[in-house]
Amino acid sequence: MAKTYQTLRLILGDQLNASHSWYKTINDSTLYVIAELHQETSYVKHHVQKVCAFFAAMQEFSHALKKAGHHVVHLTLDDTLPHEDLPALLGALFEKYAIETFEYQLPDEYRLRTQLSDFCAYCKLSTRGYETEHFYLSDSELTTYFSAGKKHRLEAFYRKMRVRFNILMNNGQPAGGEWNFDTSNRNKLKQKDLSHIPEPLVFANDVSDIFSRVKKHQISTFGTYESKCLWPITRQQAKALLFSFCETQLSKFGFFQDAMTCKADDMYVKKQWSLYHSRLSFAMNSKIISPKFVVDTVIAYFHQHEDEIDIAQVEGFIRQIVGWREFVRGIYWLNMPRYGQLNTLAAKRDLPVWFWHGETKMNCQKHAVKQSLDYAYAHHIQRLMVTGNFCLIAGIEPSQVDAWYLGIYIDAIEWVEMPNTRGMSQFADGGIVGSKAYAASGNYINKMSDYCSSCHYEIKSITGHNACPLNSLYWHFMHEHEQQFSANPRNRMVYATWRKKSPEQQTEILQHASGLLGNLDKL
Numbered sequence: 314m315a316k317t318y319q320t321l322r323l324i325l326g327d328q329l330n331a332s333h334s335w336y337k338t339i340n341d342s343t344l345y346v347i348a349e350l351h352q353e354t355s356y357v358k359h360h361v362q363k364v365c366a367f368f369a370a371m372q373e374f375s376h377a378l379k380k381a382g383h384h385v386v387h388l389t390l391d392d393t394l395p396h397e398d399l400p401a402l403l404g405a406l407f408e409k410y411a412i413e414t415f416e417y418q419l420p421d422e423y424r425l426r427t428q429l430s431d432f433c434a435y436c437k438l439s440t441r442g443y444e445t446e447h448f449y450l451s452d453s454e455l456t457t458y459f460s461a462g463k464k465h466r467l468e469a470f471y472r473k474m475r476v477r478f479n480i481l482m483n484n485g486q487p488a489g490g491e492w493n494f495d496t497s498n499r500n501k502l503k504q505k506d507l508s509h510i511p512e513p514l515v516f517a518n519d520v521s522d523i524f525s526r527v528k529k530h531q532i533s534t535f536g537t538y539e540s541k542c543l544w545p546i547t548r549q550q551a552k553a554l555l556f557s558f559c560e561t562q563l564s565k566f567g568f569f570q571d572a573m574t575c576k577a578d579d580m581y582v583k584k585q586w587s588l589y590h591s592r593l594s595f596a597m598n599s600k601i602i603s604p605k606f607v608v609d610t611v612i613a614y615f616h617q618h619e620d621e622i623d624i625a626q627v628e629g630f631i632r633q634i635v636g637w638r639e640f641v642r643g644i645y646w647l648n649m650p651r652y653g654q655l656n657t658l659a660a661k662r663d664l665p666v667w668f669w670h671g672e673t674k675m676n677c678q679k680h681a682v683k684q685s686l687d688y689a690y691a692h693h694i695q696r697l698m699v700t701g702n703f704c705l706i707a708g709i710e711p712s713q714v715d716a717w718y719l720g721i722y723i724d725a726i727e728w729v730e731m732p733n734t735r736g737m738s739q740f741a742d743g744g745i746v747g748s749k750a751y752a753a754s755g756n757y758i759n760k761m762s763d764y765c766s767s768c769h770y771e772i773k774s775i776t777g778h779n780a781c782p783l784n785s786l787y788w789h790f791m792h793e794h795e796q797q798f799s800a801n802p803r804n805r806m807v808y809a810t811w812r813k814k815s816p817e818q819q820t821e822i823l824q825h826a827s828g829l830l831g832n833l834d835k836l
């Protein structure tokens with residue numbers, strides 16, 4: 314007969330926070346459960362590296378808890394197969410271990426939080442949900458910063474966060490005299506910069522056993538399988554990645570934050586996928602490492618190296634975590650579940666097939682998609698201004714865009730994926746997250762990357778057989794939504810330029826775009 318326990322505590326795959334107050338004391342009557350759940354592998358089709366990385370990190374977390382003296386059950390896909398879903402598994406475990414109390418940390422995803430709260434409503438045991446103790450803002454505080462349906466702006470929120478948590482502040486004023494140093498950031502990588510791009514620190518965690526289980530259970534995945542997981546799956550590895558970021562990338566983080574290149578790799582060194590980005594999102598989103606630890610470490614490193622690192626680089630990085638990351642979480646929780654249905658621009662086309670294999674003649678899209686398939690990673694501008702912009706100006710249905718982003722990225726969990734995708738990138742929320750749609754023609758990509766010089770299409774042409782498709786699609790999109798967008802003063806110049814074109818030119822552009830829209834799979 315199994316040993317019995319009084320309390321069962323559930324740990325979900327993105328709740329690997331070793332600093333949680335749960336673990337401060339060891340209690341022989343508490344059983345921790347970490348389970349590879351079939352339902353979590355199938356609510357969307359995931360990248361194979363994402364499934365392997367989460368399962369590997371869960372396994373490591375369970376070993377670490379056991380080593381610290383806690384009682385832990387780690388269940389694999391084999392063990393959880395007989396149970397239809399999470400509630401069914403929990404019911405069986407309650408019986409097996411004669412559990413009296415069920416405790417869990419509040420899931421960060423609406424789907425799971427609803428499932429657990431519904432389960433608890435009918436559960437005969439005493440139940441209790443805890444904060445995850447991971448974010449700067451606790452769950453219960455979100456309503457003091459965010460309201461449902463209201464258009465929020467990052468800058469105001471970010472300043473409040475800096476003041477409240479005393480981050481990069483000097484006597485109540487922002488360090489360096491500015492809240493935001495974006496004007497000195499965002500440069501293109503020139504030829505001379507390519508050899509200086511640092512080689513990314515990657516790990517080699519063996520996930521072949523996990524992959525065998527994934528295959529055995531016929532879990533449907535996509536993307537390139539790697540038997541050695543290159544993402545950090547332990548706290549020690551996450552810290553190593555953070556320190557490596559401080560040493561090799563922080564000094565240029567903001568400077569090259571938006572840059573893209575396809576000319577920095579050779580046969581031996583692959584570095585253009587990572588550039589000056591930290592790649593800490595998986596470690597943070599699985600909660601292996603906390604945002605506060607990351608921010609405090611970066612600021613301490615900056616203070617020790619102020620002669621080498623400019624505040625603009627540090628502020629740019631801090632803003633992503635203290636600002637954007639906390640901001641999108643507030644937007645998500647205050648607006649779900651309605652947010653997941655929003656489609657303000659009534660976009661309805663299907664996602665082109667090349668999103669699943671990367672075979673397109675558009676060099677920018679090919680690089681962003683293939684890299685995402687190979688690494689389960691693309692940096693922010695690749696997500697926002699390459700694939701995201703394409704979907705926006707081609708009018709792809711937001712739920713299909715959401716599903717792709719939620720599946721493909723190593724760090725994709727709905728609370729952070731959805732406001733970024735449906736909101737910031739697709740403007741499907743009508744401006745809850747951003748003040749305008751981030752629509753761009755090929756010009757933007759030409760400005761920030763070296764993709765266009767080796768593309769099948771001609772960046773300077775709007776119409777004609779080889780014209781860059783993004784150019785006419787952009788004008789088609791702006792024309793289609795003129796009534797809604799022209800009221801925004803930030804779009805005044807755009808519509809002035811459009812109106813300067815002759816009616817014949819406008820017709821030619823719109824007709825060219827319509828031809829492309831009927832043939833998106835073949836671009």
Ligand SMILES: Cc1cc2nc3c(=O)[nH]c(=O)nc-3n(C[C@H](O)[C@H](O)[C@H](O)COP(=O)(O)OP(=O)(O)OC[C@H]3O[C@@H](n4cnc5c(N)ncnc54)[C@H](O)[C@@H]3O)c2cc1C
Nearest residue numbers: 590591592593594633637638693696697724725730733734
């Ligand atoms: C369409 C789209 C979808 C996205 N989906 C996700 C997602 O599923 N999961 C995810 O974590 N991020 C997502 N982002 C935000 C951002 O692209 C990633 O956080 C970032 O690329 C992760 O790589 P990194 O760790 O190297 O980030 P860095 O460039 O090194 O930035 C540091 C950290 O800042 C945080 N951060 C930066 N930008 C954002 C942002 N816009 N929102 C929230 N946090 C941010 C991340 O935690 C990141 O690790 C998305 C962005 C877009 C435009």
Ligand code: SF4
Nearest residue numbers: 675677755765768781
């Ligand atoms: S020419 Fe157009 S499609 Fe080709 S890489 Fe440049 S922006 Fe992309």
